[in-house]
Amino acid sequence: MTARRRGTTRLIxxxxxxxxxxxxxxxxxxxxxxxxxxxxxxxLYSGQHPQTTDKLVAAFEKQTGITVRTRSDDEDVLAQQIxxxxxxxxxxxxxxxxxxxxxFLQDKGLLSAVDQATLSKTPARFSSPQGDWVGVSARVSVIxxxxxxxxxxxxxxxVMQLADSKYRGKLALAAGETDFQPIVTSVLHAxxxxxxxxxxxxxxxxxxxxxxPDNETITSQVNRGAAALGIINEYYWYRLxxxxxxxxxxxxxxxxxxxxxxxxxxVSGAAVLKSSTHQAAAQRFLAFLVSKQAQEIIGxxxxxYEYPVASGVTTAAPETPFGDLQPNPITIDELGDGSAAIAxxxxxxxx
Amino acid sequence: MTAPAxxxxxAVAAGPAASRVRRPARPVALTATxxxxxxxxxxxxxxxxxxxxxSGLSEDSRLIFRELTATLLWNTIRxxxxxxxxxxxxxxxxxxxxxxxDLPGRRIWAVLVVVPLAIPDFVVSFxxxxxxxxxxxxxxxxxxxxxxVYPLVYxxxxxxxxxxxxxxxxxxxxLGTGRVRTFLRxxxxxxRGAILGGCLLVAMVLLAEYGAFEIVGYxxxxxxxxxEIGAAFSLPAACALALVLVLLSLVVLAGEGLSRGRGRVSRxxxxxQRVSPPQRLGRARLPVLAGFxxxxxxxxxxxxxxxxxxxxxxVRPSLTGVPLLAAAGYTALYxxxxxxxxxxxxxxxxxxxVRHPGGLARxxxxxxxxxxxxxxxxxxxxxxxxxTQRYLGGFAYQTGPLLILAYAIMFFxxxxxxxxxxxxxxxxxxxxxxxxLGxxxxxxxxxxTLRLTGPGLVAAFxxxxxxxxxELTATLILIPIGVQTLATQFWAxxxxxxxxxxxxxxxxxxxxxxxxxxxxxxxxxxxxxxxMVT
Numbered sequence: 001m002t003a004r005r006r007g008t009t010r011l012i013x014x015x016x017x018x019x020x021x022x023x024x025x026x027x028x029x030x031x032x033x034x035x036x037x038x039x040x041x042x043x044l045y046s047g048q049h050p051q052t053t054d055k056l057v058a059a060f061e062k063q064t065g066i067t068v069r070t071r072s073d074d075e076d077v078l079a080q081q082i083x084x085x086x087x088x089x090x091x092x093x094x095x096x097x098x099x100x101x102x103x104f105l106q107d108k109g110l111l112s113a114v115d116q117a118t119l120s121k122t123p124a125r126f127s128s129p130q131g132d133w134v135g136v137s138a139r140v141s142v143i144x145x146x147x148x149x150x151x152x153x154x155x156x157x158x159v160m161q162l163a164d165s166k167y168r169g170k171l172a173l174a175a176g177e178t179d180f181q182p183i184v185t186s187v188l189h190a191x192x193x194x195x196x197x198x199x200x201x202x203x204x205x206x207x208x209x210x211x212x213p214d215n216e217t218i219t220s221q222v223n224r225g226a227a228a229l230g231i232i233n234e235y236y237w238y239r240l241x242x243x244x245x246x247x248x249x250x251x252x253x254x255x256x257x258x259x260x261x262x263x264x265x266x267v268s269g270a271a272v273l274k275s276s277t278h279q280a281a282a283q284r285f286l287a288f289l290v291s292k293q294a295q296e297i298i299g300x301x302x303x304x305y306e307y308p309v310a311s312g313v314t315t316a317a318p319e320t321p322f323g324d325l326q327p328n329p330i331t332i333d334e335l336g337d338g339s340a341a342i343a344x345x346x347x348x349x350x351x
Numbered sequence: 352m353t354a355p356a357x358x359x360x361x362a363v364a365a366g367p368a369a370s371r372v373r374r375p376a377r378p379v380a381l382t383a384t385x386x387x388x389x390x391x392x393x394x395x396x397x398x399x400x401x402x403x404x405x406s407g408l409s410e411d412s413r414l415i416f417r418e419l420t421a422t423l424l425w426n427t428i429r430x431x432x433x434x435x436x437x438x439x440x441x442x443x444x445x446x447x448x449x450x451x452x453d454l455p456g457r458r459i460w461a462v463l464v465v466v467p468l469a470i471p472d473f474v475v476s477f478x479x480x481x482x483x484x485x486x487x488x489x490x491x492x493x494x495x496x497x498x499x500v501y502p503l504v505y506x507x508x509x510x511x512x513x514x515x516x517x518x519x520x521x522x523x524x525x526l527g528t529g530r531v532r533t534f535l536r537x538x539x540x541x542x543r544g545a546i547l548g549g550c551l552l553v554a555m556v557l558l559a560e561y562g563a564f565e566i567v568g569y570x571x572x573x574x575x576x577x578x579e580i581g582a583a584f585s586l587p588a589a590c591a592l593a594l595v596l597v598l599l600s601l602v603v604l605a606g607e608g609l610s611r612g613r614g615r616v617s618r619x620x621x622x623x624q625r626v627s628p629p630q631r632l633g634r635a636r637l638p639v640l641a642g643f644x645x646x647x648x649x650x651x652x653x654x655x656x657x658x659x660x661x662x663x664x665x666v667r668p669s670l671t672g673v674p675l676l677a678a679a680g681y682t683a684l685y686x687x688x689x690x691x692x693x694x695x696x697x698x699x700x701x702x703x704x705v706r707h708p709g710g711l712a713r714x715x716x717x718x719x720x721x722x723x724x725x726x727x728x729x730x731x732x733x734x735x736x737x738x739t740q741r742y743l744g745g746f747a748y749q750t751g752p753l754l755i756l757a758y759a760i761m762f763f764x765x766x767x768x769x770x771x772x773x774x775x776x777x778x779x780x781x782x783x784x785x786x787x788l789g790x791x792x793x794x795x796x797x798x799x800t801l802r803l804t805g806p807g808l809v810a811a812f813x814x815x816x817x818x819x820x821x822e823l824t825a826t827l828i829l830i831p832i833g834v835q836t837l838a839t840q841f842w843a844x845x846x847x848x849x850x851x852x853x854x855x856x857x858x859x860x861x862x863x864x865x866x867x868x869x870x871x872x873x874x875x876x877x878x879x880x881x882x883m884v885t
Contacts, residue, residue, distance in 0.1 A: 054671055084736040088745045216846065220848070
């Protein structure tokens, strides 16, 4: 009897195991897209917006016959994922909205050097000084405001004036957004540590109740009148307009005074992973991104609303021409990976 | 009886069969299986320790013992306490009304009150946040989270009330005990384990919540963890903070264990289960009905209205994505397989906990499996990236099966609560009776244990399924390239301001969620049929 009981239990256990195994094996065949790419395919980890990447990827595939398999996520998570994956990372190329994620991976020694020919297409000030990533496009920080809540004449001309108590309850802020750190770094560079922390504390108080997770939220909240003004990168405003139509835009954008610390260019770039087993194809993708064809797609033929920066391509209306912008002349190197800005944001209690 | 590797055999503590002399066998195979499962569930914890130790003790302590931590701690604790209490009241009251009273439209309510669980937190909070700027901070977080997670209490409580013996209530009433006192002393007593289990889940889920708090602008440990990863690129710092979350969840677990330990879990013979006439609500009927309308109106109406508004506010589709049906198919497939896997994995752990209690080591083993619920999904996914790439040569990485395993790990505690609650209702003595009547072990398993635990197993499956539908952060890291779930495609549109394209995905998520809710309702109705039980 004991033997029979044991046998039956074992039978049940085995059956359960078989079901689990079958389940896993079954999904392996039925569900999985093979994780190992062929020679004719590269894997792209993209933190960029699909408005920018979709057409670029399609054009590259058409031109080269190389398939691009895209994984989209926030770029900071992608950067951490690459670190966690280590030397076996499936990623060949990483393409980000902002430079700090690339600087972070570069500091970890995880990036290959970009081909010299590719680097030469982009003005040196928009690429990694070390040459491990290349700048592809750029954006500029602007003031977004809702004219029904604040008059244009009341707007600040400098980002430093946002600390003024007259903006209390009116200002929207996304302190955790990667686009905000370059502004903090820029202010730090212009005014020093103590003044920057005081400034941060003041704008934190002014933005109480309007601290948002990202620029997209600032854009839509200011547009619908939940807050009066905020700082965003210009393309969010254009994209919202493309999405909901000019008739539904209740907000406007404007610039800080020339060379103000709040007037900052953010660079989007791409890099090849050192661990990639498709170095040549990956480098081709980077070369394509800065080619005339790709830059024209960014500047004219997509809903990206980013500024092309390479191969001499300039953007079309409606944006202010890139050459007419008068940003704070802070360098990529000075912007770094944003760690100094993070420390100050923490000190001010914003992070 | 000398076989050292004797397979799992329930210890005979009491009951009709106890007279047959048998020493309680050590459940060796069961313990071994449960240990392996607990070890898999510990992987994220090990990853946390590896990463946090990478930045050094002084750096970690600087991070943990800074001014912000006090704020985070206060924010996290007060939110957890308030929302858990609200969920306990709402979930229990709703379950009692649906299961035990003559509330009109019970079957429909039984489905509707569960659905909010499957509305993504970011949809709920965006819906609320766009209603009014009043919905922000602590207030906003309490409203949004209570309406999103009360079904975690409702489901186990409804299952336990459905199975409990109504005779006890009748006896109490016949002895002159008032209606309220009967409810407090008898009904709540019967549902005590389920209420505590549900509260435990709510508290743990709150600790790891991110999307909702981000939108309503409420800072907790988990939002800070995302900031560390997002803005500071500091995974070690994020992991050090996540360890604080683990400590907090240990406190929650200890608290739950203590309150469970006091008092006896009332367990009537399941064979006494029968349909009793529902309690009449009488004059309370209208107010109760109004309460249900209000609850589902707020929990479902706001996010659905927001989705419909988005859908109609867009001008034109600007982005390409996968078709709605494909995303729905993958979501349902992943959810179903994860639900199945999690329930299967939960069985040995639950069996060990319910049928072989005692022994500190075994208790700790079972309790340890809850911790994973308080770890943010992004950390769990990165842990799996780390281990599969480093130690398994990338085997199955970013494939369906690994994603399903990730879901099963993340939502294991949800399954465990369901399975445990149902096993508790199937006393081992019944197995012994059946066996003494000459039934084989397999027949006992199928005809007695499975039948009695069935509703609980289905509840476990559904809880996991519903949670998978809305999972985003881990999915983005582990999903096969080219595949989208409803949540990831929604995110891809929503995060790029393409609200009109995002909205249908939110609505389909809600629609997919109603399926298990309906199944759940039907299954319970059937199992309550006396012919099915006896």
